[in-house]
Amino acid sequence: MRRMFNIFDNNNRTDDFVTIQNAREDIIGELDAIIQYNNHLVQTNDQRAKQTILDIMREEKLHVGQLFGLLFSLDPESKEQFEKGLKEFEGLS
Numbered sequence: 001m002r003r004m005f006n007i008f009d010n011n012n013r014t015d016d017f018v019t020i021q022n023a024r025e026d027i028i029g030e031l032d033a034i035i036q037y038n039n040h041l042v043q044t045n046d047q048r049a050k051q052t053i054l055d056i057m058r059e060e061k062l063h064v065g066q067l068f069g070l071l072f073s074l075d076p077e078s079k080e081q082f083e084k085g086l087k088e089f090e091g092l093s
């Protein structure tokens with residue numbers, strides 16, 4: 001997993017700060033996993049492999065949602081901005 005934030009640099013931070021940063025890092029990890037599974041999905045013709053990878057990839061997408069739920073509960077501003085971004089996107093269509 002890419003490490004954009006080093007928890008050991010923040011020993012004096014609050015638990016919430018660390019939990020929020022970790023949730024963001026975990027979201028990156030789940031998105032990295034989705035990218036990898038999707039690449040592997042298109043690189044095989046084996047139907048069992050395709051079904052297995054697809055099933056796992058869907059689970060990773062669910063995990064992204066769970067982690068956003070955690071992040072949004074700890075950082076309401078992230079939720080507000082996320083929802084604002086969705087509305088702006090929907091306004092494009």
Ligand SMILES: [Fe+2]
Nearest residue numbers: 030059060063
């Ligand atoms: Fe996951």
